Amino acid sequence: MVSSTETVAVPGALKIVTDATCTFCGCVCDDIDLTVQDNHITEAKRACVLGKAWFLSHSIEDRPSCLIDGKPATLEAGYDRAAQILTNGKYPIVYGLSDSPCEAQRVAVSIVDWINGTIDTTTSVCHGPSGMAFQGVGEVTCSLGEVANRGDLIIFWGSNPAESHPRHFTRYSLMPKGMFLPNGRKDRTCVLIDVRKTKSAKAADQFIQIKPRADFEALWALRALAKGVELDPEAVLRDTGVELSVWQGLMDKMKAAKFGVIFFGMGLTMTRGKHANTEALLALTRDLNAFTRFAAKANRGHGNVSGADNVVSWRTGYPFGVNHSRGYPRFNPGEYTTSDTLANGEADSAMTIACDPMANFSQPAREHLAKIPFIALDAKETPTTRAAAVAFTVATYGINTGGTVYRMDDVPIPLRPAFDSPHPSDFEVLTQIEKRVKLIKGITS
Amino acid sequence: MNSGMASGPTLRYDLVTDFRIRYRMSNYRMAETFILIPGRTSDQGCGISEGKFLEKYQREINTLMVAVGDMSRLGLADGDFVRLTSEEGQSVEVAVSTAKKDELPNGMLFIAYGDISSRLMGGDTHGSGMPTSKGMDVQLEVVSQG
Numbered sequence: 001m002v003s004s005t006e007t008v009a010v011p012g013a014l015k016i017v018t019d020a021t022c023t024f025c026g027c028v029c030d031d032i033d034l035t036v037q038d039n040h041i042t043e044a045k046r047a048c049v050l051g052k053a054w055f056l057s058h059s060i061e062d063r064p065s066c067l068i069d070g071k072p073a074t075l076e077a078g079y080d081r082a083a084q085i086l087t088n089g090k091y092p093i094v095y096g097l098s099d100s101p102c103e104a105q106r107v108a109v110s111i112v113d114w115i116n117g118t119i120d121t122t123t124s125v126c127h128g129p130s131g132m133a134f135q136g137v138g139e140v141t142c143s144l145g146e147v148a149n150r151g152d153l154i155i156f157w158g159s160n161p162a163e164s165h166p167r168h169f170t171r172y173s174l175m176p177k178g179m180f181l182p183n184g185r186k187d188r189t190c191v192l193i194d195v196r197k198t199k200s201a202k203a204a205d206q207f208i209q210i211k212p213r214a215d216f217e218a219l220w221a222l223r224a225l226a227k228g229v230e231l232d233p234e235a236v237l238r239d240t241g242v243e244l245s246v247w248q249g250l251m252d253k254m255k256a257a258k259f260g261v262i263f264f265g266m267g268l269t270m271t272r273g274k275h276a277n278t279e280a281l282l283a284l285t286r287d288l289n290a291f292t293r294f295a296a297k298a299n300r301g302h303g304n305v306s307g308a309d310n311v312v313s314w315r316t317g318y319p320f321g322v323n324h325s326r327g328y329p330r331f332n333p334g335e336y337t338t339s340d341t342l343a344n345g346e347a348d349s350a351m352t353i354a355c356d357p358m359a360n361f362s363q364p365a366r367e368h369l370a371k372i373p374f375i376a377l378d379a380k381e382t383p384t385t386r387a388a389a390v391a392f393t394v395a396t397y398g399i400n401t402g403g404t405v406y407r408m409d410d411v412p413i414p415l416r417p418a419f420d421s422p423h424p425s426d427f428e429v430l431t432q433i434e435k436r437v438k439l440i441k442g443i444t445s
Numbered sequence: 446m447n448s449g450m451a452s453g454p455t456l457r458y459d460l461v462t463d464f465r466i467r468y469r470m471s472n473y474r475m476a477e478t479f480i481l482i483p484g485r486t487s488d489q490g491c492g493i494s495e496g497k498f499l500e501k502y503q504r505e506i507n508t509l510m511v512a513v514g515d516m517s518r519l520g521l522a523d524g525d526f527v528r529l530t531s532e533e534g535q536s537v538e539v540a541v542s543t544a545k546k547d548e549l550p551n552g553m554l555f556i557a558y559g560d561i562s563s564r565l566m567g568g569d570t571h572g573s574g575m576p577t578s579k580g581m582d583v584q585l586e587v588v589s590q591g
Contacts, residue, residue, distance in 0.1 A: 339574060
């Protein structure tokens with residue numbers, strides 16, 4: 001958490017912003033010192049390679065704030081057209097939100113409520129299956145602060161933080177000298193479990209390379225070992241690609257740990273098995289609490305994807321894939337999630353916020369999105385903004401605008417903007433669209 | 446005229462044609478099944494911020510990493526092109542590059558998340574909202590070699 005914050009004006013139009021928050025990934029590091037000159041960040045002290053690219057590449061975009069059908073338009077015209085698109089649809093969807101502050105996410109949920117639409121976040125194509133598993137099994141969890149102070153056995157499963165969350169090791173999980181781990185890395189053991197030897201393997205004491213698509217089998221083998229069930233060594237090797245003795249050694253480490261944590265990534269959720277894989281991991285974590293303290297944490301990707309889960313849950317009772325067509329929220333992954341509403345050809349209008357489905361979705365989903373009218377909000381030009389009927393260039397959250405984001409462990413963290421943008425924030429754009437939607441719908445409250 | 450017999454082109458053994466077919470077959474490699482793992486890389490992550498239309502990002506998401514042993518067995522060199530076809534029939538052509546020595550086992554491919562990896566996903570999410578995006582079976586065919 002933040003200890004101090006100050007914005008210091010320096011002669012020569014230099015500005016130093018201390019304890020700025022990086023919103024590129026779910027680590028949400030809030031100890032970055034920014035040097036700002038002429039609406040451009042020239043240095044991001046303590047930021048990782050991804051954070052430096054994030055801060056140093058977001059200056060003022062030399063593009064119109066609004067494009068309608070690819071042509072520059074006024075913001076007012078854009079708001080009007082956006083509201084028309086959303087209210088004309090019989091199956092409007094709103095998608096994205098994981099790179100927006102909670103305040104903007106909240107307005108997006110309101111819009112969906114007014115138009116009886118479907119709201120979904122990028123969670124559905126990253127840790128959506130984990131969200132389903134949380135509901136099925138529950139979550140033994142902890143904050144990253146507890147990991148830093150107590151975690152003596154750190155396991156990464158299907159996750160490559162060296163490239164996806166570069167400061168994970170140094171700030172939270174491996175290197176910190178914690179309250180109960182005075183020697184930092186020397187007091188911890190790190191195990192990496194993955195199908196390929198990623199760059200994270202160098203940071204681990206042990207690398208266990210499992211067969212592709214064998215996560216479920218490996219996790220259930222560990223569950224059996226935790227309970228003392230005898231296993232056939234040949235079957236374990238055949239099903240997981242790893243000797244039983246290796247799994248037994250890992251189980252011994254798990255039971256001997258004082259505070260173990262499994263950080264899991266999309267190696268579990270995107271692979272065949274999906275939520276069943278995560279359920280097995282969460283169940284293993286629960287089992288281990290009969291012997292010692294153990295927690296599981298999803299390594300979340302986008303800067304405020306955890307905020308999106310939280311905000312959509314506050315507002316609807318469900319974290320993603322929520323349909324309001326009957327006037328009340330219904331949750332059904334596989335039906336109301338955006339990959340499905342697009343690939344099945346059901347959505348007839350859309351609004352995408354801080355996401356890029358035209359680059360990241362399956363071909364059938366992209367082809368359908370290209371056929372329907374949609375609105376796109378993004379700080380950068382993307383394949384999605386290029387294809388949108390209405391494209392808003394918005395200010396970058398955390399660099400140009402303030403607000404609140406949630407770190408991957410659901411700890412809320414404030415943003416400290418570095419300089420103003422001539423472009424509106426996504427909060428402003430969504431608020432204006434909501435006003436017009438309510439006018440069209442005759443809602444006066 | 447109808448004698449009740451099927452009519453059609455006259456079949457005649459042609460030595461030259463036969464040789465050509467046999468020559469082509471000797472050079473033809475059947476498509477092989479590989480397991481594709483798309484994932485995050487540092488350059489792909491930086492490229493998102495720096496600009497998705499810039500060369501750095503485009504190069505990263507359009508390069509397929511192939512295990513050292515598979516590169517050698519297939520006679521591939523960095524920059525050669527292969528065609529990948531997913532179980533759903535989506536097909537892409539992509540340049541290959543040799544993976545670091547022990548990063549990938551033979552039979553496994555890696556590519557940074559992006560347009561190519563997404564095109565290979567199917568539309569079906571199996572009731573989860575998530576198309577299978579890692580550990581996908583793909584058919585690999587060599588398209589062009591330097």
